[in-house]
Amino acid sequence: MSTNDTPRHDELVVTHAPEGVVDPGLPPHQPRLGDTDPKASKRSERIVAALFGLSVLGSIGVIVAYFAFPPGESVSSIQQSNMFLGLGLAFCFAGIGFGAVHWAKSIMNDHEKVEERHPQRSSDEDRAAAVEVLKEGAADSGIARRSALKGGLITALALLPLPVALPLIGNVGADWDVSKFRHTMWRRGTRLMTDPTYRPIRAADVTIGSVVHVIPEGLHHDELESDQSFMDEKAKAVVLLVRLDERDLKHTEGSYHGIVAFSKICTHVGCPVALYEQQTHHLLCPCHQSTFDVADGAKVVFGPAKRALPQLPITVDDEGYLIATDDFSEPIGPSFWERVK
Amino acid sequence: MTTTRLERASAGTADFLDQRTGIGVAVKNFARKIFPDHWSFLLGEIALFSFVVLLGSGIFLTMFFVPSMTEVHYEGPWAPMHGVEMSEAFASTLRLSFEVRGGLLMRQIHHWAALLFMAAIVVHMLRVFFTGAFRKPRELNWVVGFTLLILGLAAGFTGYSLPDDVLSGNGLRITDGVVKAIPIIGSYMSYFVFGGEFPGTDIIPRLFTLHILVVPGLILALIGLHLFLVVLHKHTQFPGSGRTDGNVVGFPLFPVYTAKAGGFAFIVFGLITLMAATIQINPVWNYGPYDPSPVSAGAQPDWYMLFLEGSLRLMPGQTEYVIGGYTLSLNVLIPAVVIPGLLFTVLGAWPFLEAYATGEKREHHVLDRPRNAPTRTAAGVAIVTAFFILVLAGANDLIATHFEMSLNDITWAFRVLFFVAPVFAFWITKRICLGLQRRDRDLVLHGHESATIVRLAHGEYIEVHKPLDEHELWLRVNYSSPRPIEIEPAEDSRGVRRKGYRADRIRRRLSEFFYADRIEPVSAEELAAARAHQAEHHALLEGGGRHSAALPAEESTSTTVDVEATSDR
Structure with missing residues (x-):
């Protein structure tokens, strides 16, 4: 463009004051x-x-x-x-x-001092010299006339991240088997055990209004199979068990005499849903306050979650202990892209 | 004599260094370099010194912390945890608190310093924003600082998760939920982050490496760049008489700033240590090790993460959709990715946005008074308001329990406020700025009220105004008040549509948004007229004063108005 692009030192000093008003300079020094x-x-x-x-x-x-x-x-x-x-x-x-x-x-001298500023831009001569130097270098390298060199270098550099990234990315995700999200340890016949005391639960012992934190039988350090990790399994399998008056339940499917079991993992972003209100039968997630109605299939009544908590279908075995009749019918926890595929 | 020996020794050292590095030139140029003085320039220093504390206390912590998720049974001195199964990470955190002398102090120093670090960065950034310090030639340094903010968040997040207590574990679980919500690759991203299913055994060692090597390394490098650019550009200065874009007024680096900044560093160290000594933070021995089942109510993340937490809490869940069999969790994506993304993008791009609207190419070294950039100030306050609403929303459960209000009502109120409050804040801030400009104008033309009412000889009452001194006058008139840019018409003289008109029109709109509302600065004619008027009064007072007594001060209504107190310097 024009010479406006080349600020000189005096161009840095601009006044916006109305004509006739001049900068009086620094205020006088006030002695301490x-x-x-x-x-x-x-x-x-x-x-x-x-x-x-x-x-x-x-x-x-x-x-x-x-x-x-x-x-x-x-x-x-x-x-x-x-x-x-x-x-x-x-x-x-x-x-x-x-x-x-x-x-x-x-104590130190407190007289203000003034230093001049200079525009950041280099002078026209320096710029021209810089361009000249670069041109010389480019000419020395011969890159302009040899397009094979250029293409080769760019291709080599472009591919370079791939061999570095591939082993890294390939390895960090373990076996990449994301279908594990769909299943938990619960099977037909798995007993419901108390957490953390690890005792089976007799249906008759669960009083109306009570809440039990539940894990599946087998989720114990001594009983896990070698390919199972306690934490990973527990993170999916935790269940909250509640007994309601049977008449309050809107659907009895999967329940046993008013006892219902739901996944404890919030369908929003996965916090444990642990606050139960006896009077309203509402379950509240303390992290983001999604509220689920236990009497109505743990449907969402408020908050940022969309889906009901998956229900664990239960019954009792011959000895009167609560058991699961199946795994959850859908993946537990937060949504993911291929969840319903 | 010792002094001469000392002198000889230092001269010898200096000679040794200079012969090998030529350091003399650097000392000559930098030792007496001038830095301007203002309390708000200390904010960035607080961030810097907090970071120094973080490095120091962090090194101490790494000596004892074991970044491993291997399960152990606790056998240390803290009785309530005896025999409890926990990760080595948590066990070593307990060891740091109970067995290492000064270990708890270092933990608390580290945590408090992290909170202060983020707070100082944010407040420093606001200072830079509201005073326009990001303008040419400092746009790039704004971007560097902005990147430091993001890295600070990353450092905080990775460090918060390390002790593997029940709170931080749930924080990681929320992270997993957010990662899984990412379309198409979310599930694989979750595997990528955790090395398999959540929680796995990789995440703590990985976060540890990020927290003690990668992130602080980047922060250190960028702090270096940030400070290098500050020295290169020379510091900005507040407006005032004698200060121009062509100079820098202040005190020399040696000895004044060596003492002031160096001393201030120790004050910051002292303050953080005092906090760590007296205010408990993150008592993980009460929380217990991470377990996927328990969670405590009323648990909040560190303050700088609260806005994300609040954003997640506010979003209604209805916005999760299944399209063609694939789940799109907008109820997570919008609050956790889109909203913060928007807020941060606007913030990061602001210098370029403003330069585009202004069309200005000059360098700026004298800061703006916030009132003289009403739209910028208003936009800044709007962004801060939106952020603040989200922070409050992140504490909605505490608000509910402390004030005994309905959680659902509070959430709904914040949902509405998130949209309404920033707009209102923008509007009212802009009005206040324009009002202050009007007041400046008024002061320049009429001077300060003296609270002395005088009756003139012919019966007229006037209030005597005290004209501004030359320094104050200069401060209040010497600022730029841009008008919206003008663009060429859509069609040229022959009626042909002009190329590039569309882009120009967008730019014109943006410029109007910035500068359409403005207060015309005082012109030379107005000033001359006002001065003539004042002179006239003065003459009347001089002439008539002998005939009519000034009213006794007590009888006038505004007798005790202190001119200094009403002026807003």
């Missing part, structure tokens, strides 16, 4: 107390020295606290240790900090 009164100046010096002294005391305090207050077996003991060590260290830091700043503010 210490500038005129030697006593005040001396006092500042003593304050700074005292602050540095405080830091020394802080350092000593830390060393004393280290030996005097070891952390122990109780929360109060670690809090005590933490507090004394911390206070000592805080004084150690703050003494230096406030001392230095007070020194700068009350």
Whole structure:
């Protein structure tokens, strides 16, 4: 474009003030107390020295606290240790900090100085010289006349990320078998066990209004198969069991005399849905407050989840213990792209 | 004598260094480099010094923390956890708290420093935004700073998850839910992140590597670039007499800023340590190790993640759709990806957006007073408002329990407010800015009210106004007030449609959005007329003062108006 593109130093100084008003320049320097009164100046010096002294005391305090207050077996003991060590260290830091700043503010020369700025842009000559240098280099390399070189280099560089990324990406996802999302440990006949006490649950023992946190039988460190990971299985299989008055249940399918079992994993983003309101039969997810109606198939009544919690169909075995009649009829937890495929 | 020996030693060292590095030139150029002074320039320093604390305390923590998800039975001194199964990561966090002397202090320092780091970044960014410090030539440094904000979030997120307690584990589970919601590749992304199914045994070691190597390495490199550009550009300065785009007014690096900034670093260290010593944070021994089943109510993430949490909470669930057999979870994607994406994109691109609307090519080194850029200020306040609503929404359960209100009502209120409040905030902020500009104009033309009412000889009452001193006058008149850009008409003189008209029109619209509402700055004629008027009053007062007494101050209604207090400098 025009010469407007080439700011010179004087072009940096632009005034927007109406004509006739001129920049009066820097306001006059206001002397500090210490500038005129030697006593005040001396006092500042003593304050700074005292602050540095405080830091020394802080350092000593830390060393004393280290030996005097070891952390122990109780929360109060670690809090005590933490507090004394911390206070000592805080004084150690703050003494230096406030001392230095007070020194700068009350003793050091406080006359403002002015420095000139220069435009960031390089001068036209420098620019031309830069272009010239690059042109020379390009000519030396011969890249302009040899298109095979150019093409070869670009192709080689373009492919380079692939061999680096492939093993990395290929390996980090383990076996990439995302169909595991669809199944849990629950099978026909799997007993419902209490979590974390791991005892079977007799249907008759579950009173109306009570809530039981449930895991499947077999989800125990001694009983897991070698290819099963306790945490991975538990993350999918946890269930919340509730007993309602049978008359309150809108659908009895999959339930046993008013006992219903739902996946505990929220269909929103997967938090455990753990807050049960006895009166309303509502289950609330404490993370994002999706609310599910246990009496109505755990349908969503409020919040960011769309789908009902999957139900675990249950019955009792010969001994009266609660068992599952099948796995969940759909994948548990948050939605994913191919969930209903 | 010791001094001469000291002098000789330092001269020797300097000579040794200079012969090998030529450092003398750098010292000559930088030691007395001028930096302007303003309290708000300390905000970025707080972020920098918090980061130093994070590095220091972080190194301490890595000596004892074991980033492993191998299950162990706890056998340490904390009785309530005896025999409890937990990951080595959690067990080593307990060890840090109960057995390592100063370990809990370092943990708490690290956590508080992280919260302060993010807070300082955000407030520093707001300062830069509202004063227009991002304008040419600093647009790139804005982008660097913006990237640092994102990296800070990444650092916080990866670190928060490491202790493997029940809270952070649920945080990871939410992450898994969000990742799975990504269309097409979501399930595979989840496998990619967790090395298989959630939670697997890879995530903690992976997060550890990101948290102690990759993310802090990037942050360190970008902080270097950020500061290099600050030195290259020289710091911006607030407007005032004697300060122009062509100079920089302030104090030299050595000794004033060495002492001030160096001292301030220690003050920040001290403050963080004081917080860590006295305010408990993240007492994981109360939470217990991660287990997929339990969760506690009223659990909030660290503050800088609250907006995402709030965003997730506000979105109604109806927006999950199944299309052609594939699930599109807009109820997760919109709040977790689209909304923050929009907020951040606008923020990151703002310097370029504004430069496009202004069409200005000059360098800016003197900061704007926020009132003199009403649209920018209003937009900033609108973005902050939207962010703040989301933060509050992230605490809707606490609001419900503390104020005994219905959670559902609060959620609904925030759903509405998220759309209404930013618009309202924009409108009212812009009005306030324009009002302040009018007030500046008024002050320039009429001066400060002196609260002295005078009756003139012919019976007229006037209030005496005190004219602005030259420094204040300069501050209030020397600013730019751009008009919307003009564009060429759609058709040229022969009625042919002009190429590029469409792009020009968009630019014109944007420019109108920025600059259509404006207060005309004081012109030379107006100023001259006002001065003549003042002179006239002055003459009347001089002439008539002997004949009519000034009203006693107590009788006038605004006797005690303090001119300094009403001016908003």
